[in-house]
Amino acid sequence: MRAAVVTGPGELKVEAVARPQPGPGEVRVKLEGCGVCASNLTPWAGPEWMQFPTEAGGLGHEGWGVVDAVGEGVDAVSVGDRVAALFYKSYGEYDVGPAENVVKLPEALGETPFPGEPLGCAMNIFARSGIKAGETVAIIGIGFLGAILTRLASQAGARVIAISRRPFSLQVARDMGAAETIPMEDHWQIIEQVRELTGGVFCDRVIEAVGKQWPLDLAAELTRERGTLVVAGYHQDGARQVNMQLWNWRGLDVINAHERDPAIYIRGIRDAVDAVASGRLDPSALYTHRFPLERLDEALNTTRDRPEGFMKALVTF
Template identity: 70%
Template structure:
């Protein structure tokens, strides 16, 4: 838990991205929650790959960011509530969908937090990506006995491997990193393929599926080539699920292939905040039921002052890396 107690706190610290690849820390007055809002003393925040494009400084990016901005995977303890808040109270431990969580405190709407069960005390809980994984899994319509290829085994792909394997699917995991393939096997994948040669991969999957290809293919990279490959691995009348976050420009796709195979294509990114909240609740239930085990996948931790190192590691993805957290102890 954060070392700054609600009684002691009068100010907060927040990270500000001041330019491409540049970070500074600011000390600010502690904000007060308005009606229907809560304030959270944050214990930490997950580092999301969606931060990497803003971190690189594209032309459309405006600097400096708002204090704490880009951070959206926070969790911590409620230390103040505004008027008309009824579902959570001071002292509750929550996952939050606040959007300024690269800071020691954040304000969130009452309906944008989920209370965490006591059995999770002491464990980090970046709720947003966990909820995202559950929402993607639900929209993938995974059934026992299906063959499911997961293209890209980062944090999200590893979570989906666990969920699909627990549902009784035969999982084929594809990644460019041997470390990730080893992890996917431990998560329940029955086959692993190095993500290198396009046509060799297609031939390998043909052999593994008796030329039928896969009932479901989840693309979890966010780059053009893995998306093209994912379509090639999807069987006729199969479902291609786009889980990668494609934020670096337009895509050209092989619509002839998509048409010919009659693919169902699902963009699995939710935009309704209520769906994210439900996903977090579903993730809690999945952990309690033993279908999901996220904690071994949280591989690296940094103090808030080293958010730049956490972002750079998320970008460079060295061997052994899967998910970075910034923690405020």
């Protein structure tokens, strides 16, 4: 099979490697594609802790495809089932992992791409956020995750204020149901605009979905007294500072909405399958860029640079 190997910072090659074999309790998936995750960007940049070369297919964890082999003791899925897979070497034509880490895709989804991990992540963040009808929710950062959360929050009956730096992203937020949008340009101007929009009260809940220091600072400023600040961004590039005086004074609840238990990830993917299959959620317009495996480096760089019109890159086989 063909699989990508990251050989150094910002460098990769596609190699012919042995097709993996499923062991007991495992399944092999012939992948149709894999989403490109923002969490790949730190190892792609080559920090000191990163080891090269990666395993074949390494970093890819948003795969979907068709089960083509099962190991001993597997009866929950069968050869021929189309699935979303939470495996971790999915930048290749095949990947293997535990049977409990795949979710069947119903016929209603046809041949629709389904990067399960980020969709499940959005569902889990939404559940952790506790958003209720009638609340005012600010979402800072309208990328793929922020756009999905905008849709889910607005469907729940919340008033969503979307804040992002790109005009394209703000239009996506409006399409997803945001009541108001604010360009992410000036820190104090954003605070004043939200103050005006909320009658000086600020927001019941604020979701920070960028993963940088400034948006985290801004999120706290926009959260009302006894409100909830939800950290959904990937903060992988080092330590953060927080304004604990402000957090104390306002009595904020702070939720780190990242999960680590694979079973919870899978639960989120199942929820996403139900939402997309039922028509409640349609992420198809957010898959804006597609690349063959040989251009995975371009897909990663595009995810990093986020040109106008970009939301989500998929690598398809």
